[in-house]
Amino acid sequence: MYIVYEVRTQEHKTVAHPEVACPLCQQQGGVHIAIRQRYIWWFGPMCPTSKFGIAWCEHCDQKIPKVKWSKALEQAYRDDKSSVKTPLRLWRGMLVIGGLLATLSVVGMVRTKMRAADAGIQTEYFANPQVGDIYYAHTGGEMKVEGNSASSINEVYALFKVVKVDGDSVFVVQGNGSRVSTAGKVINEYVSGFWDSIEKETTAYGTTPIIISHQSMTQYQFFTPLPREKDATPGRIAQIKRPGK
Known part of the structure; x- marks a missing residue:
């Protein structure tokens, strides 16, 4: 799984400091400090990092490396940084993520309850x-x-x-829509739409009843025609629907 996000930079403010001499050219009147802050953009801004400063001089037209900062420049930076607060909007993405997680959690709980209800209905249909x-x-x-x-x-x-x-005997008749699984063409009934297509094809049912054991249905969910033929394997009931319910 890949998560694609961007790292962006928020520039809070840029302050001129004419009182500070440039550590590179030793001239005053050209030093500026920009206070910036990085954050992640993923469904909105989130996870802002700590603020940092960039200093440069207009006279020598150079960025001043951090290792060259004078004590006066360091103090000016600290003063500028202390006056800047992280805006709440840089956390907006966390609200979006929180909302998505809450929504997924609710959907998951609803689906779990629906599955439990469906399982209870199927158990009732098997039993009665x-x-x-x-x-x-x-x-x-x-x-x-x-x-x-x-x-x-x-x-x-x-x-x-x-x-x-x-x-213990349940008499059923077979619908005219069907699939036959052979050695050369094994059927996977869990393919999406498999039973739906058989349901659409079934417009009538036969007249010859097949007897199955109710005990095997309730105990194993088996579909076992009676009498069982030699070397026959048991079938399985995937779902029961009760018309009108």
């Missing part, structure tokens, strides 16, 4: 299925074993609508 509930799920698939590794293929991703609840 009702006719008309829509499951965003995949059916699991066939176990494919290669050497020491195993994977699931031929999983069907679709919407399933509850048409009947009888004890």
